[in-house]
Amino acid sequence: MGRVAVVTGGTRGIGAAISKALKEAGCTVAASYAGNDEAAEAFKQDTGIAVYKWDVGSFDACAAGLAQVAAELGAVDILVNNAGITRDGMFHRMTPEQWNAVINTNLNSLFNMCRPVIEGMRARKFGRIINISSINGQKGQMGQANYSAAKAGEIGFTKALAQENARAGITVNAICPGYINTEMVQAVPKEVLEKSILPLIPVGRLGEPEDIARCVVFLASDAASFITGSTLTANGGQIMV
Numbered sequence: 275m276g277r278v279a280v281v282t283g284g285t286r287g288i289g290a291a292i293s294k295a296l297k298e299a300g301c302t303v304a305a306s307y308a309g310n311d312e313a314a315e316a317f318k319q320d321t322g323i324a325v326y327k328w329d330v331g332s333f334d335a336c337a338a339g340l341a342q343v344a345a346e347l348g349a350v351d352i353l354v355n356n357a358g359i360t361r362d363g364m365f366h367r368m369t370p371e372q373w374n375a376v377i378n379t380n381l382n383s384l385f386n387m388c389r390p391v392i393e394g395m396r397a398r399k400f401g402r403i404i405n406i407s408s409i410n411g412q413k414g415q416m417g418q419a420n421y422s423a424a425k426a427g428e429i430g431f432t433k434a435l436a437q438e439n440a441r442a443g444i445t446v447n448a449i450c451p452g453y454i455n456t457e458m459v460q461a462v463p464k465e466v467l468e469k470s471i472l473p474l475i476p477v478g479r480l481g482e483p484e485d486i487a488r489c490v491v492f493l494a495s496d497a498a499s500f501i502t503g504s505t506l507t508a509n510g511g512q513i514m515v
């Protein structure tokens with residue numbers, strides 16, 4: 275594709291697969307991360323992809339990080355907002371810290387990352403913004419009022435930003451993964467996974483990070499220029515919306 279792509283949380287899990295797939299598609303990729311230097315260094319050694327450390331929950335850190343990427347790799351054409359966390363708990367026991375951490379990292383990050391790049395994309399008349407939401411933003415999930423709210427918020431943000439920027443050659447889309455085989459899901463107890471989660475997935479398996487990465491490569495491509503404001507559901511048939 276010959277474009278510059280930034281993938282937040284691009285050094286581990288789904289983000290690492292997205293970074294690698296965009297590189298394979300011909301992009302120059304910057305993978306950002308929060309604090310796991312060891313994983314980021316191993317990813318960089320393994321893939322040759324540039325890594326950058328900043329907190330997507332901080333507007334100033336995002337603006338500075340994106341300026342550094344632009345100076346070193348070139349203006350950002352493709353932005354994949356993938357970084358995310360969970361802080362699960364029933365709402366009646368949820369602390370303000372659990373609520374705020376999830377809203378800040380998963381939802382405020384979309385403002386923090388998109389705002390510094392949107393004017394440049396508009397001026398250049400090209401952009402691809404892809405937000406990694408979740409099945410639990412579509413259907414809600416017990417124990418995840420914070421996460422479900424943030425992920426549903428991502429979908430509304432996607433639709434508004436898509437409308438504002440359609441004439442400027444910028445597409446904005448969301449992807450809603452179902453259960454994907456990453457550390458986030460491996461943290462779920464094995465018994466819960468086998469008895470309560472796998473039986474709900476008609477294709478009979480967890481998704482792999484590469485299943486999501488292929489969706490991103492398509493939405494980032496020139497071939498997807500007529501698709502904007504959409505929510506691509508990739509969940510093995512678990513819910514059909």
Ligand SMILES: NC(=O)c1ccc[n+]([C@@H]2O[C@H](COP(=O)([O-])OP(=O)(O)OC[C@H]3O[C@@H](n4cnc5c(N)ncnc54)[C@H](OP(=O)(O)O)[C@@H]3O)[C@@H](O)[C@H]2O)c1
Pocket residue numbers: 282283284285286287288289306307308309310311313328329330331356357358359379406407408409450451452453454455456457458459
């Ligand atoms: N796994 C699933 O089944 C699933 C399903 C639906 C949606 N999703 C969504 O898909 C995305 C990726 O999930 P995953 O399972 O691949 O996660 P993961 O394996 O836990 O990786 C998360 C990545 O995000 C980075 N990150 C976390 N907080 C950050 C912050 N404040 N600033 C910058 N980077 C930060 C992490 O950096 P460090 O390495 O430095 O910690 C890491 O690179 C998330 O948005 C998640 O909500 C996942």
